[in-house]
Amino acid sequence: MSITQELSAFVAGLRPEALPPEVAARTRALVLDLAGNIVRARHEAESTPALLAAVRALGLDQGSSRVFGDEATYSPAGAALVNATLGHSLDFDDTHAVAVVHPGAPVIPAALAAGEMAGASGAVVLAGIVAGYEVALRLALALPAGAHYDRGFHPSATCGAFGAAAAAARVFGLDAAGVASALGIALSQSAGSLQFLANGAWTKRFQVGWAGMAGLTAATLARQGFKGAADAIEGRHGFLRAYAPEPVPERVTQDLGQVWELMLTGVKPYPSCRWGHAGIDAALALRAELGLRAEEVEGATLGLSRAGMLLVGEPAGRKADPRNIVDAQFSAPFVLAAALATGRMDWESYRLLDDPVLRGMMPRIACENDPEIEAEFPARMAGKLTLRARGQVFTRTVLVPKGEPENFLDEPELRAKFNGLAAGVLGEEKAGRMALRISRMDQLNDIGPLMQGAA
Numbered sequence: 001m002s003i004t005q006e007l008s009a010f011v012a013g014l015r016p017e018a019l020p021p022e023v024a025a026r027t028r029a030l031v032l033d034l035a036g037n038i039v040r041a042r043h044e045a046e047s048t049p050a051l052l053a054a055v056r057a058l059g060l061d062q063g064s065s066r067v068f069g070d071e072a073t074y075s076p077a078g079a080a081l082v083n084a085t086l087g088h089s090l091d092f093d094d095t096h097a098v099a100v101v102h103p104g105a106p107v108i109p110a111a112l113a114a115g116e117m118a119g120a121s122g123a124v125v126l127a128g129i130v131a132g133y134e135v136a137l138r139l140a141l142a143l144p145a146g147a148h149y150d151r152g153f154h155p156s157a158t159c160g161a162f163g164a165a166a167a168a169a170r171v172f173g174l175d176a177a178g179v180a181s182a183l184g185i186a187l188s189q190s191a192g193s194l195q196f197l198a199n200g201a202w203t204k205r206f207q208v209g210w211a212g213m214a215g216l217t218a219a220t221l222a223r224q225g226f227k228g229a230a231d232a233i234e235g236r237h238g239f240l241r242a243y244a245p246e247p248v249p250e251r252v253t254q255d256l257g258q259v260w261e262l263m264l265t266g267v268k269p270y271p272s273c274r275w276g277h278a279g280i281d282a283a284l285a286l287r288a289e290l291g292l293r294a295e296e297v298e299g300a301t302l303g304l305s306r307a308g309m310l311l312v313g314e315p316a317g318r319k320a321d322p323r324n325i326v327d328a329q330f331s332a333p334f335v336l337a338a339a340l341a342t343g344r345m346d347w348e349s350y351r352l353l354d355d356p357v358l359r360g361m362m363p364r365i366a367c368e369n370d371p372e373i374e375a376e377f378p379a380r381m382a383g384k385l386t387l388r389a390r391g392q393v394f395t396r397t398v399l400v401p402k403g404e405p406e407n408f409l410d411e412p413e414l415r416a417k418f419n420g421l422a423a424g425v426l427g428e429e430k431a432g433r434m435a436l437r438i439s440r441m442d443q444l445n446d447i448g449p450l451m452q453g454a455a
Contacts, residue, residue: 003234006253007138008179011131011166016123016442019130023260024442027126027133029414030094032438033267034104035454036421037093038086039069039434040347043425045089046325047202051209055082065116066451068434069425076113080164080216083109085209088156090347091329092271092421096264097381097404099140099159100149100307103265106160106211107132107167113216114168115447122444128171130262132215135183136163137261139233142251143244146307146378149194153243157192157207162232162239164215172223184228185218187239197311200326266404267414270345272329275308277403278383279332282396283339286387294341294357296389302332303370303384305377313367320362325350333365334358336385346420372397380404426455 001009016024042048055061060078067074067082074082087093087105094104108129115125139159140148148155165186169179192207222228232238233252240247270280279302286292304313312332313319322328328335328350337358338349352358376382376399384397400407409417415435422431437450444450 002231003249003252004180004183004231005176006256007135007233008183009176010256011135011170011179012174012176014127014131014170016127019127020260023130023263024126026263027129028439028441030104030262030265030267031108031129031441032418032435033414034087034093034108035068035434035438036418037090038067038083039425040421041086041089042067042069044347045086045205047089047205048086050202051082051085051206065113066454068454069422071455076117077213077216079116080109080113081209081213083112084164084212085205088208089205090271091273092268092347094265094267095274096137096140096261097266097274098145098264098378099137099261100145100155100378101137101140101159102156102208103133103136103160103163103262105156105208106215107136107163109212110164110215110219111167111171112447112451114171114219116451117220118172119446119448120171122441122447122450125171125447126442128167130260131170132163132167133262133265134256134260135166136160137265138252138256139239141261142240142248144248144378147244147246149307149310151244152194154192154194154204154207157211158190158243160192160208160211161186161190161214161218164212165218166215168216168219169222172219174219174222178222180230180232181226181228182219182222184230184232185221185226186215187229187232189214189218190239190243196326197330200322200324202326204326264405266401267409267417269403269409269413269417270335271347272335272345273312274381274401275304275312276332276335276383277401278381278398279336279385280339280345281398281401282383282385283336283387284343284345286385286394286396287340287343290389290394292340292389294361297340297361297364298388299364299366300336300340300388301366301368301386302336303373303386304332304367305374305382306369307377308373308381308383309367309369316366319367320365322353325353328353331362332367333362336365337361
């Protein structure tokens with residue numbers, strides 16, 4: 001079989017009862033994590049009003065599909081677009097470090113919308129989510145992600161479209177040929193650019209949302225017999241060869257069904273670009289250990305990989321002067337200043353964007369490509385913080401940021417993150433009911449009640 005055929009056969013044949021219990025449990029945790037992001041972003045992300053206005057103008061609000069934290073109903077495509085865009089709007093969603101992909105935001109909404117369309121069980125939807133994660137992440141690993149980034153692509157969106165297509169196709173119960181066709185259709189919709197970094201554009205959120213909707217659309221077309229391109233992954237003009245200079249196609253199916261890339265996906269404890277998290281961990285630890293006050297911080301340098309520098313360290317002048325939330329999410333000086341000055345880095349920290357203390361500290365925080373940290377890439381999103389305070393120099397290296405698979409959040413921490421995002425919007429009682437339904441989603445005979453109670 002070709003790589004596309006082998007991957008498609010895996011997706012079509014993935015049975016809920018065959019999933020290892022730890023994979024099913026981790027998948028439910030990832031759904032809960034994304035749901036909290038969606039609920040909070042529905043009500044607080046600055047891009048949400050324009051997104052919803054456009055969805056209404058396009059008629060994508062006509063239907064019975066649901067969005068977490070929203071009383072309104074949408075078409076299936078509209079729900080996939082909105083859930084996926086909101087899921088990525090806080091930059092607080094899950095991350096696979098080596099693939100450099102946020103897989104949950106495009107994949108989970110596509111699977112849920114497909115489940116509502118098909119009246120699928122929660123167990124089937126859960127299997128679809130697992131299939132989508134495996135496809136999106138394995139494609140990114142085969143590019144590999146660094147070369148894809150160098151071409152200006154955003155892998156969460158480009159690979160996410162394929163993952164969403166696989167997830168929806170599995171939920172629809174398509175056979176291997178149908179899944180392959182869905183992937184061939186997704187090939188025509190795979191897009192995502194890093195140009196959002198130029199001005200803090202909201203396109204980073206939208207293109208991940210579009211990937212969720214594109215994947216659902218691809219699977220729906222395939223379900224109706226629409227023919228997609230053959231060999232979509234490894235073909236001469238397929239995804240890997242078109243989107244990266246030296247892909248490794250065999251990586252897509254390496255240990256397929258034996259090693260679950262979903263289990264190597266981390267959850268963010270901070271709502272900012274993952275490349276800054278090692279620095280935040282280090283800053284919070286040093287601040288607590290030393291009992292530092294903001295005025296005692298003379299300066300700091302964060303050592304990063306080249307990939308990390310691209311996202312949160314350069315250009316230095318712009319990173320030290322963020323003008324909006326997106327700028328701040330991708331600014332190591334901002335997130336480190338927030339952590340050092342306040343002892344926290346959460347969604348409320350963005351209210352301090354114009355705080356004079358943080359504004360005064362940011363120009364004293366620099367980033368540099370550190371050889372020691374570069375050697376950890378791409379296996380780890382590490383960082384080394386060198387802090388100057390009280391006339392002394394303190395250094396802290398964090399190889400495995402909090403939330404990575406080797407340092408994963410425990411159940412109380414996951415629930416605390418969800419409550420911190422959702423309870424302020426829904427109230428403690430509604431947020432608790434939502435969390436309980438998600439924790440039991442694979443026991444539902446029909447996924448509809450999960451989504452009907454999503455507001």
